[in-house]
Amino acid sequence: MPNIGVPGLIIILIIALIVFGPKKLPQLGRAVGQTLKEFKNSTKDIVDDVAEEFKLEDNEADTKKKI
DSSP states (O other): OOOOOHHHHHHHHHHHHHHHHHHHHHHHHHHHHHHHHHHHHHHHHHHHHHHHHHHHHHHHHHHHHHO
16 A cells, blocks of 8 residues: 555545545544454453463473473
C-alpha cells in the first residue's frame, strides 16, 4: 500500500465530511479510534501468549537436557 501524503489525507477528510456531515464525523473518529485500540490490545495479547508458549517450551527443553 503506498504512503498517503498530506494532500491525500485532506481529500479523504473532505470526502468524509461531505458523506457523513460535520455532526457525525467526531463520532465516527471516536469509533475508529476505539476499534484500533481494541485491535492493538488484542494483537498484543496474542503476541504475548505466543511468546510465553515459546518460553515454556524452551524451559521444558532445557530441563530435559539437564536430566
